[in-house]
Amino acid sequence: MRVSLENLAPKLVLPAIVLAALPIIGVSNWLVLTVAGLAMGAMLFLMAAGLTLIFGLMDVMNFAHGAFITLGAYIGITVLAPLAGWSTGHSWTLNLAAFAVALLAALVVSGAVGWGFERLIVRGVYGAPLRQILVTTGGLIVAQQLFIVLWGPNAIPLVKPPTFSGSILIGSAAIEKYRLIALALGMGAFAALTLLLNRTRIGLLVRAGVENREMVEVLGYRVRRLFIGVFIIGTALAGTGGVIWALYQELVTPQLGTEMFVLVLIILIIGGLGSIGGSLIGAMLVGLTTNYVGFLAPTISLGSNILLMVLILLWRPQGLFPVAKS
Numbered sequence: 001m002r003v004s005l006e007n008l009a010p011k012l013v014l015p016a017i018v019l020a021a022l023p024i025i026g027v028s029n030w031l032v033l034t035v036a037g038l039a040m041g042a043m044l045f046l047m048a049a050g051l052t053l054i055f056g057l058m059d060v061m062n063f064a065h066g067a068f069i070t071l072g073a074y075i076g077i078t079v080l081a082p083l084a085g086w087s088t089g090h091s092w093t094l095n096l097a098a099f100a101v102a103l104l105a106a107l108v109v110s111g112a113v114g115w116g117f118e119r120l121i122v123r124g125v126y127g128a129p130l131r132q133i134l135v136t137t138g139g140l141i142v143a144q145q146l147f148i149v150l151w152g153p154n155a156i157p158l159v160k161p162p163t164f165s166g167s168i169l170i171g172s173a174a175i176e177k178y179r180l181i182a183l184a185l186g187m188g189a190f191a192a193l194t195l196l197l198n199r200t201r202i203g204l205l206v207r208a209g210v211e212n213r214e215m216v217e218v219l220g221y222r223v224r225r226l227f228i229g230v231f232i233i234g235t236a237l238a239g240t241g242g243v244i245w246a247l248y249q250e251l252v253t254p255q256l257g258t259e260m261f262v263l264v265l266i267i268l269i270i271g272g273l274g275s276i277g278g279s280l281i282g283a284m285l286v287g288l289t290t291n292y293v294g295f296l297a298p299t300i301s302l303g304s305n306i307l308l309m310v311l312i313l314l315w316r317p318q319g320l321f322p323v324a325k326s
Contacts, residue, residue, distance in 0.1 A: 010320035013312075014281055014288075021292050031173040033291045039179035041280075041287030042186020043248060046241030047260055048267040048279045049193060050234030056274025056323055057206055057230050060122060061129060063136040065238055065264065066257030067143035068114060072106035072239025073246035073256055074151050077158050079105045087161045095161030102243055110239025111232045118231040140258065147254040155253045158246050182244055189237065190280050197276065206230060266309050272319030281320060 022030045051065045079102045080087050086098035121139055125131040160178055167174035197203035209216045209223040216223050238257075245260065246252045267286055271278025286305050294301035312320060 010281075010316065013320065014284055017285065017288055017292075021288075025292070025295065028171065028173045029295065031170065032175060033295055034288065035175050035183070036179055037288035037291040038284055039176075039183040039186075039287070040248075040290060041284035042183045043241060043245050044260075044263055044267060044286060045186050045280050045283035046189055046244060047238055048264045048271075048283055049189065049276060050237035050241075051264055052268060052271075052274060052276055052279040053193070053230055053237075054234040055268070056276070058126075058227050060126065060231075061132055061136070062122065062234075063133055063261075064117065064139035064143060065136075065235075066259075066261035067140050067147075068110045068235045068238035068257065069242040069245070069260050070143070070147055070252075070254065070257035071113060072110045072242030073158075073252045074147060075106045075109045075239065076102040076243035076246055077156055077252050078151075080158070088159070090162050092163040095163045099161060099164070099247075103240055106239040106243045107236045110242075111236035114232050114235025115228065117235070118228055122231070144254050144258065151252075151254070153254065155251050158250050158252055160247055160250060164247075178248065182248060185244060186283075189240075190276070193276055202226070202229075263305065266305050268319075270309055270312050270319060272322035274323040275319070275321040278319060278321030 018034060021033070025033060047069050050068070051062060054060050054062050054065075080098060083098040083101060086094040089095065117139065121135055122132070125135050164178045164181060167176050168180070169175075197207065205216060205221055205223075206226050206229075209221075209226055242257065242260075246256065263286060267279055267282040269282075270285060271280070271282030285308060289304050289308050290301060293304040
């Protein structure tokens with residue numbers, strides 16, 4: 001019974017927080033803030049999932065991960081500029097097409113740059129955690145300066161397509177359309193990653209390679225290529241998350257990825273390093289906490305997620321869903 005309760009308790013944290021907020025906030029505000037928190041969590045998950053994959057399957061802590069978030073945002077804004085006729089009109093089809101092209105471009109470019117980054121920088125520091133931190137942090141600093149050179153030091157505004165703006169009324173609660181879109185994209189990405197890792201041959205080989213690399217190579221598979229694919233997917237997800245977050249904020253700055261990387265680390269620590277499911281729950285907890293606390297006590301909202309992380313670590317130092325138990 002004790003073991004089952006230990007396994008059940010982490011799964012109850014998210015619904016417990018959601019239900020506890022209801023009587024304090026009131027039904028209408030609670031619905032708006034809950035959807036906003038879940039949507040924010042979905043966007044954060046897209047950014048965190050890539051680093052979770054890279055760390056959990058490759059044992060690489062990539063401190064340059066934030067650079068790929070920023071890169072995706074800049075690629076998105078660069079692609080949307082010549083598609084202004086599509087993105088600024090009032091046609092849902094054209095708005096969606098422009099959005100899809102921006103996402104695809106960010107995914108491809110971020111993944112391609114991730115391939116080069118792994119080949120030139122990360123490959124030489126496998127198995128050396130301290131060197132990984134130093135080298136990837138240096139890569140982040142260089143990337144930030146390159147962003148300034150290419151796109152300038154000033155913030156660039158980015159306007160949502162008209163059909164993505166506005167709200168949907170549910171009773172007396174106004175739910176923003178874009179948040180629903182972001183929530184759907186985040187949950188779709190989670191479903192796709194879960195299916196890839198647990199239901200496909202490639203996912204099986206990757207997980208087997210993590211456990212026993214020599215055995216997989218004896219069977220004729222090249223684990224190195226599989227791991228490169230994981231790194232590409234991880235950086236591509238970061239870039240995609242960067243586009244979605246930039247449209248949400250309607251602003252792109254060279255520091256965007258660095259600022260978001262702090263939240264990404266909090267999510268990984270809360271959820272359990274290397275756990276995809278843990279990253280999703282961690283991201284949702286961060287999003288909900290930010291919105292609930294921001295509504296109830298705006299002055300302490302900035303530190304609310306750090307407090308959440310501390311409380312969870314005091315209870316479960318390994319995070320809610322560590323890989324060893326997932």
